[in-house]
Amino acid sequence: MLHARLYRCWCPGLSSISICAVLGVSLALPSTVAADPLGECQLTSPNQVAVTACLQADLAAADQVMAGALQRLQQRADELDQVTGRPEARAAVDESQLQWQAFRESDCRVRFALAAGASGAGHFALSCAISRSTKRCRRRSMAS
Secondary structure: OEEEEEEEEEOOOOOOEEEEEEEEEOOOOOOOOOOOHHHHHHHHOOOHHHHHHHHHHHHHHHHHHHHHHHHHHHHHHHHHHHHHOOOOHHHHHHHHHHHHHHHHHHHHHHHHHHOOOOOOHHHHHHHHHHHHHHHHHHHHHHHO
16 A cells, blocks of 8 residues: 655745655555654654665655745745845845754754664654754745
């Protein structure tokens, strides 16, 4: 049976939900949904290698949604800058994104470090990055 993990995000400038579906194959659809990306991947993957691949695919999907939302926000900022004649909005959006990316990397590095090199430590870091990206996209759309 095909199982899809969906990352949804209301994105600025769109009236519908942008959805990135990452498909995984499982024999049975789990009756409960895990609260985090790592839990979802563990439910649908037969081994650690498959969990890693699942998380990497989910991160790519989450980052793709984020990139689309960022591009739309940058376009809005460019339009505002053009109307006002001040190049402040785009610069603020770009700086905010750079600082957020540094935060995500640092925060997720802590999760990796706290796993003390145990097997699956990389899974914690990947799951963290996925969660941070989906939350960022939701927060950006609420601010628009």
